Amino acid sequence: VAIIGAGNVGATTAYALMLRALFRDIVLIDKDMARAQAEAVDIAHGNALARPARIWAGTYADAATAQIAILTAGAATHGAESRLSVTARSAAIVQACVADLRAAGFDGLLLVAANPVDVMALTAFEHAGLPASRVIGSGTLLDSSRLRQAVAARLGVAPGSVSGYVVGEHGDSEVVAFSTVRVGGLPLSAIPGAAALDLDAIAADVREAAYRIVTGKGYTSFGVATALVKICEAVIRDEKTVLPVSTLLTGQYGISDLYLSLPCIVGRGGVEKVLVAEFNPAETEQLHRSAEVVRQAALGRMG
């Protein structure tokens, strides 16, 4: 696996991937070579105590034969800055990195984490020369995990027993689709105590989670790294796992030519199928509004 961008997200992802032992080779690529080297050496120092892997700082030539390239190089947000506010800066970085990756002959799966991730995944797709199925944005997998965690904590059940999706933009317009939430496979209406849940407060919690973390520690890293590992695992093990990831829409809900998150079947081929769930009318309307927000950001990319 090649990880482009050895900052907070890239280094944490490399570390999580080393512990998960999915890859024999983990190469970190960053325009700041000293930083990439320091992170690689630090992670490699734990490898004697984990399963063997080679972790090093390299160049795009090292990424040429990677099965997966994870793109974390992008403009970071600070304080109350929205993800969309860094669109132009991130797009320039993503474009440059993808051009280098393509020039090196990379022909694997490109997993994009740089924000705003839906617009950056679209940018990467436009420049990578890869089929859309093999250019994936981490999308709302993280937000969906936050939703499951939030519902689980309030109901006193394990997060793994809660399923449900946040869809649309990974950002302020995202759709927290409570109609999809199940606890142990049962709808919320069947769960004791669930009627008392303040769904609006949970949705706000999920939507604002990253801002609170950025206020506290300056960036987010562990949640997104875990989501990236999960996607890698689904691809490498050809799992056909259903994950809400950002993918090129081709008419679903009447939306096309945009990257947005919907539940997708993820396997060796990347996004192998996009699932079209029956959201309630309010959620469907929110999804359309979210698409419009992302469309405007995509149009204004270089502005």
Ligand SMILES: NC(=O)c1ccc[n+]([C@@H]2O[C@H](COP(=O)([O-])OP(=O)(O)OC[C@H]3O[C@@H](n4cnc5c(N)ncnc54)[C@H](O)[C@@H]3O)[C@@H](O)[C@H]2O)c1
């Ligand atoms: N998708 C998500 O859920 C999610 C979550 C958290 C952060 N992010 C995003 O991930 C990105 C990275 O965040 P971070 O906290 O790691 O930022 P960071 O500033 O710590 O790291 C970015 C790294 O990219 C490198 N870089 C910049 N331009 C480059 C280029 N042209 N070529 C190679 N490397 C380059 C920088 O040197 C830096 O090391 C941001 O866009 C952030 O918003 C996404």
